[in-house]
Amino acid sequence: MSESVSTPTRSYVLTLSCPNQPGIVATISRALFELGGDIAGAQQFDERESRVFFMRIVFSLPTGGAELETLHDVLSGIAARLDMKWALRESARPTRTVIMVSRFDHCLVDLLYRWRIGELAIEPVAIISNHPRETFAHISLEGIPFHYLPVSAATRAEQEARIEHVVRDTGAELVVLARYMQILSDQMSVWLAGRCINIHHSFLPGFKGARPYHQAFARGVKLIGATAHFVTPDLDEGPIIEQDVERITHADSPDDLIRKGRDIERRVLARAVRYFTERRVIPNGHKTIVFSP
Amino acid sequence: MSESVSTPTRSYVLTLSCPNQPGIVATISRALFELGGDIAGAQQFDERESRVFFMRIVFSLPTGGAELETLHDVLSGIAARLDMKWALRESARPTRTVIMVSRFDHCLVDLLYRWRIGELAIEPVAIISNHPRETFAHISLEGIPFHYLPVSAATRAEQEARIEHVVRDTGAELVVLARYMQILSDQMSVWLAGRCINIHHSFLPGFKGARPYHQAFARGVKLIGATAHFVTPDLDEGPIIEQDVERITHADSPDDLIRKGRDIERRVLARAVRYFTERRVIPNGHKTIVFSP
């Protein structure tokens, strides 16, 4: 676990899941140790119902030590033995991200700001909107390619084909629906499973559907919230990644709720994207494991 | 507004609502001033949709000054003129309260403790349970009459008649369902309208119905909550008085949720009861006005 002061190292995140069985931690930690790896942190979760074991390990390898290829071979061998799904990722590499947005730009502005000052390890490879570039005239897009892809019921299939093209073309690893107010088709949702995060402007499962702030106002709740979740064909039912709330009163109008909501939305979405880039989120059926920072 | 050091005074809370119209504040404050009243605090709310005006005024009258009867006459006159509903209450008088409880006693214990140390201005006039006194063997009921009123589908009407008898007999102004796990009949709910507070162990409107913590676990939410609301025939749809939440993670079991929930439930219920005793809560259709402390 020591972090050598003199030897340069490369840091990795390994995430894995497999049927629960004795010896998993021993096997993995032994393998990493033998390759010269140094574990900086590890978290695990033992899902009682499904009897699935989840783990996230941050470790470093000395530069000039074991080849990445060797590590892959070793992990593949273990995976075969333990019936394990796994993913390995260099910590320093930012997550290639497509941001999709409609008219409300607060989440877009927030994500770009956090990216610019180095707070969020994304690499924005494209911005897609169903509104034209002029809608975002005040925003410096910093050279990120902007795709204006308007959509109607008649053109949805064609538009989604173009979205898919952008995602493939850019090698995007993550698609963020940053207040993108169009519903993706089932086909698109399935294709993006586990790599598309939406910010829903309500505290799900309360106030599904349209105009959640108006619903919250009508019901007279005393707290409103926002929910970041993975997109699935089942609208508003995707695995929840992060949620938060703010207090409101009888005196708050729907407009006040929308204003307060903007703050919750942007911080909830930023946290969810951050967790994703740090490989803290593992989908688990219709729920998620989120290994806290 | 001055609080005379030498003259003893009596403090009152006046709550009122009427169709919005010019001059309400001027009329009321003038009347109180002429009777020697001294306004210590006032809050108001102008409901835009229904065009109803709500107000809560805390004021004091010098002892030996205007008779309470005179004040009543003056307010009655104003009420007739402004089409105003109003209620006047001496601040020092505790609220006569019936507490109803089933097997889980954390809210009962909490309310009794807050009452005992003088934090909550209630006067517990009866405790009603569908479980026998032995269920609460560890709790010092401090001489409060305990009514064991078991209930089944067949005996509900009869049991509720006995509840009604207790409420009438004790002159109770408030009935608190402190985790009372039986559903009141529509008739009973209507009879107790605006004076019966329930603690629901979920963040309404999410997770209505039975076993909300298990529902929350199954859905994989990241925050759980509790809701204090007025009881209405429309189960889980009564006007919300107070809500709060706590953070949970994927690692929390339903039992953990129940444990964390107890803390939220007792503080949300205690706040709602406190607001009621201080006449801060005014029902407004299926919502509430809560004038914050």
Added chain:
Amino acid sequence: MSESVSTPTRSYVLTLSCPNQPGIVATISRALFELGGDIAGAQQFDERESRVFFMRIVFSLPTGGAELETLHDVLSGIAARLDMKWALRESARPTRTVIMVSRFDHCLVDLLYRWRIGELAIEPVAIISNHPRETFAHISLEGIPFHYLPVSAATRAEQEARIEHVVRDTGAELVVLARYMQILSDQMSVWLAGRCINIHHSFLPGFKGARPYHQAFARGVKLIGATAHFVTPDLDEGPIIEQDVERITHADSPDDLIRKGRDIERRVLARAVRYFTERRVIPNGHKTIVFSP
């Protein structure tokens, strides 16, 4: 209190304070009523120790009704009688604001964004920085005059003279220190008393002085916070307007604290500026009254 649908109105905020005495509310509300005024909301606070009474009234006057001049005359008369300080302001008029900033731009960016989308009723009349325009190359300043006023110990007096000139010249009503990392002179602080808000990156009174996040890390606290306060010569001791916190753990480095702190700072500062523009904040010695929205 009714808001006529047909007659256009102008909305005002009246704030006042005076020695506590009977009849203040009656006197003010009567005067507004007689001029055709319609009170939309009012809040008051009776300071027990100093026996000072504070009030904030939002009301509207029908266009073509009483002249503003008449209103001023009436209020001046009342003020003389009650020994009352007061301020009257048209609600629709944005607050002319100078924003001062050093190298960290998150609060600046946040304030400008909230202003641009109409969330914050400020009119940014100048941005002053001790860093050159290039430092903010990524930020669209939307035509707001930018003043580069570098400063050293030797040039402080001269620099502050130029700041004062900008404030006077622009008719600024509010100066916001949006992470401006220079200490204002006592003279400047006194001149800006009650109209200069600073965001302090700690939960005062803990961690006064330099590098509060490093202090918090060293002490091992479990929550960090930020404080918006009026600037006074007594550094870190100005009247507090708003505070908030976020949870941290042993695993958070000083850099993590700085990152989490940015979110708290920008929302605490935005709230404080909002309260100021809505005339909800009244200084009260070394404390503040904040009439909650």
Added chain:
Amino acid sequence: MSESVSTPTRSYVLTLSCPNQPGIVATISRALFELGGDIAGAQQFDERESRVFFMRIVFSLPTGGAELETLHDVLSGIAARLDMKWALRESARPTRTVIMVSRFDHCLVDLLYRWRIGELAIEPVAIISNHPRETFAHISLEGIPFHYLPVSAATRAEQEARIEHVVRDTGAELVVLARYMQILSDQMSVWLAGRCINIHHSFLPGFKGARPYHQAFARGVKLIGATAHFVTPDLDEGPIIEQDVERITHADSPDDLIRKGRDIERRVLARAVRYFTERRVIPNGHKTIVFSP
């Protein structure tokens, strides 16, 4: 990691710290695996400054498998090799706890309630107070021995000797100062190092010393808090375990702060005690590691 359905197991918590070095996780997990152990959860922390590695492992051993003695031998061997401090504890065994209290009983009542309903894995072996049993007349102490140990400057040494006697005699593992308003001597604090938790009624490091709520009122802060910390000779400077806050306003009197404070105090103290009983807290110099649940 599998949890056998058929074989009965005993669950343990192992906590350890040692100089950071490669192979720690591999060594420990291997050893547990070879003894038939099944790791249910593990958390670790790599302290950068001191280069100390901390770990908490929850695991089970099959009944009838490896003897506890063998496990001890194995761990002792590893400890010698890695220069490791460690502690092993059976999960099911409650923590023998002495509760000390003065006049304010809200934390005592809360701890006893949580213990009674099985929420808190303590075994209260004694209650010590400098106030007589009558002070707690309303509280059912459930047969827990009560020690009335009044104290004055002159008798402190003698009183502490008696406290020490109770702690030794009962085999207490934890002493909780549940609003015990006397200062322990340096000698006593050192003797109880790492096993004595105090609840301080302020958000440390703000408002050290006496009457923190009155200090908070005087300063005009907008949030108040409470702090649970290990007791050290350095008053108010002990390692912090848990903190929380609640919002207050200008209208809250010192009495309101005290009332709101009671809620924070009891939930902060209950959390800290819970973390201790679950061996989640590891002192780290003047700070703590708290492995979150």
